Amino acid sequence: MDSDKAMVIFQPSGRRGEVPKGINLIEASRLLGVDIEALCGEKKVCGKCTVRIEEGHFEKYGVTSSMKNVSAWQEEEEKFISPERREKGFRLGCVAQVKGDLLVFVPEESRAGKQVVSKAARDIHIQHDPAVRLYYVEVDPPTFEEPLGDFERICRALERDYGLSSLTIDIFTLRTLPDALRNGNWKVTVSVWNEKEVIRVRPGRAEHAYGLAIDVGTTTVAAYFCDLTTMEVIDTVSMMNPQCKYGEDVMARITFHMTSEDGLKRMSDDIIEGLNELIDKAIANTYPPTKKKKKKKGAEGSGDTVDVPEVVEVPEEGKTYLRLTREDIEDITIGFNTAMHHILLGLNPEYVGMAPFPPVIHHSLDIKARDLCVNINPSAYMFVLPIEAGFVGADNVGVLIAEEPYKHEENQLIIDIGTNGELVLGNRHKLISSSCATGPALEGAQLSYGMRAAPGAIERIEIDRETKEVNYKVIGRDAWRKFSEPKDMKAKGICGSGILDVLAELYSSGVITKSGVFNKKELEDCKRFRINPDNRQPEFVLAWAEESSIDKDIVISQKDVRQIQLAKGALYAGCKLMVKRMGLEKVDQVKIAGAFGTHVDRTKALIMGLFPDCEIEMIQGVGNAAGDGCRAALLNRKKRVEANWCSRNVEYIELTVEPTFQKDFMEAMQLPHMTDDFPHLRGIVPDEVLDQ
Amino acid sequence: MDSDKAMVIFQPSGRRGEVPKGINLIEASRLLGVDIEALCGEKKVCGKCTVRIEEGHFEKYGVTSSMKNVSAWQEEEEKFISPERREKGFRLGCVAQVKGDLLVFVPEESRAGKQVVSKAARDIHIQHDPAVRLYYVEVDPPTFEEPLGDFERICRALERDYGLSSLTIDIFTLRTLPDALRNGNWKVTVSVWNEKEVIRVRPGRAEHAYGLAIDVGTTTVAAYFCDLTTMEVIDTVSMMNPQCKYGEDVMARITFHMTSEDGLKRMSDDIIEGLNELIDKAIANTYPPTKKKKKKKGAEGSGDTVDVPEVVEVPEEGKTYLRLTREDIEDITIGFNTAMHHILLGLNPEYVGMAPFPPVIHHSLDIKARDLCVNINPSAYMFVLPIEAGFVGADNVGVLIAEEPYKHEENQLIIDIGTNGELVLGNRHKLISSSCATGPALEGAQLSYGMRAAPGAIERIEIDRETKEVNYKVIGRDAWRKFSEPKDMKAKGICGSGILDVLAELYSSGVITKSGVFNKKELEDCKRFRINPDNRQPEFVLAWAEESSIDKDIVISQKDVRQIQLAKGALYAGCKLMVKRMGLEKVDQVKIAGAFGTHVDRTKALIMGLFPDCEIEMIQGVGNAAGDGCRAALLNRKKRVEANWCSRNVEYIELTVEPTFQKDFMEAMQLPHMTDDFPHLRGIVPDEVLDQ
Secondary structure: OOOOEEEEEEEOOOOEEEEEOOOEHHHHHHHOOOOEOOOOOOOOOOOOOEEEEOOEEEOOOOEEEOHHHEOOOOHHHHHOOOHHHHHOOEEEOOOOEEOOOEEEEOOHHHEOOOOOOOOOOOOOOOOOEOOEEEEEEEOOOOOOOOOOOHHHHHHHHHHHHHOOOOOEEOHHHHHHHHHHHHHOOOEEEEEEEOOOEEEEEEEOOOOOOEEEEEEEOOOEEEEEEEEOOOOOEEEEEEEEOHHHHHOOOHHHHHHHHHHOOOHHHHHHHHHHHHHHHHHHHHHHOOOOHHHOOOOOOOOOOOOOOOOOOOOEEEHHHOEEEOOOOHHHEEEEEEEEOHHHHHHHHOOOOHHHHOOOOOOOOOOOEEEEHHHHOOOOOOOOEEEEOOOOEOOEOHHHHHHHHHHOHHHOOOOEEEEEEOOOEEEEEEOOOOEEEEEEOOHHHHHOOOOOOEOOOOOOEEEEEEEOOOOOOEEEEEOOOOOOHHHOOHHHHOEOEEOHHHHHHHHHHHHHOOOEOOOOOEOOOOOOOOOOEEEOOOOOOEEEEEEOHHHEOOOOOEEEEHHHHHHHHHHHHHHHHHHHHHHHHOOOOOOOEEEEEOHHHHHOOHHHHHHOOOOOOOOHHHEEEEEOHHHHHHHHHHHEOHHHHHHHHHHHHOEEOOHHHOOOHHHHHHHHOOOOOOOOOOHHHEOOEOHHHHOO | OOOOEEEEEEEOOOOEEEEEOOOEHHHHHHHOOOOEOOOOOOOOOOOOOEEEEOOEEEOOOOEEEOHHHEOOOOHHHHHOOOHHHHHOOEEEOOOOEEOOOEEEEOOHHHEOOOOOOOOOOOOOOOOOEOOEEEEEEEOOOOOOOOOOOHHHHHHHHHHHHHOOOOOEEOHHHHHHHHHHHHHOOOEEEEEEEOOOEEEEEEEOOOOOOEEEEEEEOOOEEEEEEEEOOOOOEEEEEEEEOHHHHHOOOHHHHHHHHHHOOOHHHHHHHHHHHHHHHHHHHHHHOOOOHHHOOOOOOOOOOOOOOOOOOOOEEEHHHOEEEOOOOHHHEEEEEEEEOHHHHHHHHOOOOHHHHOOOOOOOOOOOEEEEHHHHOOOOOOOOEEEEOOOOEOOEOHHHHHHHHHHOHHHOOOOEEEEEEOOOEEEEEEOOOOEEEEEEOOHHHHHOOOOOOEOOOOOOEEEEEEEOOOOOOEEEEEOOOOOOHHHOOHHHHOEOEEOHHHHHHHHHHHHHOOOEOOOOOEOOOOOOOOOOEEEOOOOOOEEEEEEOHHHEOOOOOEEEEHHHHHHHHHHHHHHHHHHHHHHHHOOOOOOOEEEEEOHHHHHOOHHHHHHOOOOOOOOHHHEEEEEOHHHHHHHHHHHEOHHHHHHHHHHHHOEEOOHHHOOOHHHHHHHHOOOOOOOOOOHHHEOOEOHHHHOO
């Protein structure tokens, strides 16, 4: 064995392999395709990557594992690992480095979920002004001289201490009021919504209220679980949209509604059930795994305790748990595209799918969560972000209030690529929006071997210009194909972030021509190129069956290439028309939102002509900006006003009725189309490629 | 046979007798103890008293009946009786006068209900300004140039045509909007609540919306079913409060809540279920009895019809039916005492029953009916009238906004005698209120033979001063005992309106003394006076077993007399303290609300010293003023503001803590107590009685 390397075996998966000595256990796990939770990005602050080093000789693997084979204990680990657990061999995966052979056990709670969620919260600046605020008041008990009602009594205190007036109270909260006041010995904490309505009264002093910012995508639903007082993102939870079974894109779901008797109700019920699961998941994470127990129902205000403890420390895990219940969630903001908006709210989505695509409502809605059967505090509201147009939804409004192009002088082009493409262009003077049917191809769907961003998905690729040999990297494995044994790749398909790489490389290497057709002349002797005997389609092999975990060659077909071309053509043509509409020469900045934007290679996006020419440095992925916008609206109610302003002041352009759209679209399908000037590509892409 | 009289037989009951010629058939029915519906009070405007004159000789009764034996047809009857039905002998009972022998058939729908509901709507002046108003708008359909959302489209039209702005829309209504607009060909009628929120959208033009003003008493629940557009009272429906099974008075129900685990929920569920039955009853009355059929569920906006016909004429009955559904009820106002308020809303009533009796809330509430599971239009609100104090509830606020003492210079004393007595005294400058525990005795409850105002209840009584013989009249029979066969009386008990008569007559005839004790000296030889062998109580027989339908002597016991004395003592002492508090010599006007006030004999009320001295002419029964106030709030939203003003500006006096209350109370139990001056009784009651 190479003395610079060591054998590492991860349990319970049994994955093993030689890794360079000196790397930490997280890095080792990546090389070997093991998923360890690393929420903080190896900053040693989240403690999620706790693993256990097993001691002893393991005959089965032929290794002797010992604490001596990892680097020394560090101070940072003390915060997360108790002395007892340290004794048992627990270490932080991001701290402990490989010094020799190891058998490492990954406890359940340290294993990362199978799906790679890329909707983590970005650090955006939000001013603290939540719709739900807490007010602590002390009131005098009633007397014969002044037998004032309980509600009027707290109103008087709220006006005296905080200047709040003309408050109303939700009937569900009113029911808890008399006992909360008496259990708290006339000292209570009142949650007030928008300085208007009392939505919760807790005995004693409470410091925290919680909320969820939910982004309902066509495919994925993600939520930021936030502390409304500290603005901290406590957790990020996500799930597949349960409506996927009714169709992959919005048109399929609208069609399902139109062709089945109770389609709308079924889809609406499913997503509501999904939201409730997501909420349960968020809450469950606030309980110690070993002691998952809900607070006694109705304990609030009906027991003897004056204040319910909100936090519990579990020393043996080195963790602090909030122990929240559904009642503790007092606000929700939610964004989605127009069709998802309509379906979730039970609004007929039929007309959104028919020209001229009018939505049922643009304006934001404040709906009692209970009216949608969403199980949070029974008096709490959900703020439904406003929508711009039939195909530019509340999610785009979320992007806008997160990115605030209307506050800048420079022209920004913001592209949100989900299952549909939503575009906004403009600056402080004017904003226009449109949508383009990119389809889900850019997300990897509808391709022969398209897949979600999960382990085994090809996310990076390089094709040799001479040999046409393919080198690639899959999610869950850091080593590229070139440096791996074929059988270690375990490739399964191509995910969204790999799509552009694939197309750009196919083009740059001459495998396909400008028009997207396989270049038969160049591929004469290439064994990767072939005609599929089943469907008679030309195709190109990216990974051979022996490199895959599915025992099949992973290929990209002529049809796949067309799909991607259609998507990027639609996107480009849309961008171009918008730039023309605004009378601009060029855009100052391009922001790409969505998971696609997080992973996209900016140069390759320019090569592919996804959007008009722009300085590479001014192209920026902004992640889940839609979710960030929901979060901004959760933590700052002025953002809600701003959202409504956006939804009515962004001019919507219906691209398909523009006279030049079809021509632009066809031209834009070329790779890259030279009908436009891409000066910023010169020097990055060889001239002979650009000018071919 | 006396030529001034005629024999009249009513079918199907078969009741018959000689009546003076010239009286109308309603009057004849009263004399003979037949109940014919006469909602409008013989004003010839309701058409409810339609009866049929049978033609021919009827051997069984020995009469020949003919259309010639009634007075001539009158124009007013045409509105209710079609030519076909006129041909068949139909007439209005309040129009047709007896000219000769008659056999009269009373159709099922003209027979009055068994219970005598005295909560009929009074003719009070209400300005038309309902919280729910209808607006008809025509909007342009969306185009590519202007694909504005459905909601924003109707908002624009409502602002353009009616100046309404900043409207919101209920989520349940929003769900019906797109189809209502399209089914109505972009012409719709919009129901707007308080110029704030859209709560219904109907295709086409609709002229009517409906509402209920509900008065929830401890014993009886009554509702006025009103047309919000025309202000017409379409129907009055009532029922027993289903909570009666948990206890007769409010304290009993509060105790039930405190002593049983789910007492509050059970009582709340029961009254809500009761309200839903009442609503169903009101709606059912708008359907032809022969064709009771609900509108197809969801027909609104989902069928081909642009406008659902709201009215159906049934020529064979000469009636017009509205054919309403629950969705057609778009507003409810509701009043009750504080305990009933708390229990219905699910608010802990415990503290209302404990000194210092603070309510959970004073202020009015706008609650979505659906949040209380009240089945009307799913977007509609219920307006819960505000309450004054723990023992002066929303019902009293209803009385206030109906009677408006705060708009007059004269001092009014308003007494609302239900199961509890609520008192208000004052004028435009100041108003004070209080409550006194009259108990239910004045309503006939808790007495040995107390009963509700139903057929067989003794409602008037006279006792001969010399012989102590008793003459009385029962509900359902116009002939007094003196003019009847014993077996025809069918007496059952004594109802509220008979109580005062009984006590006043017992006193005036010397059967009882000033202090309420049976006057043994006077009763030495009276066989009506005796000691009950079972309970050893002295008692006085009002009706012998042979005159009763229950085969028992109907008596009033010493304990009964005490109960009534306690009630009237509490009432008087309360009134007196209030008059003193206001620094008044006397009150200018006494208004008696509630069923009790409708039937009470003003003179006897004064004799009994129910309230301080007042000119007889200035004593007035104001019927169900609480219900009238609810109706005012239903039809005029400014009354809602006024109600809140009342609830906070009437000063509540807790009588039981006033130092002189006990003494006043004891004194006031005397009949009448001469500690006060009753100049207005002089001349009405013999001096020797007053001064005995």
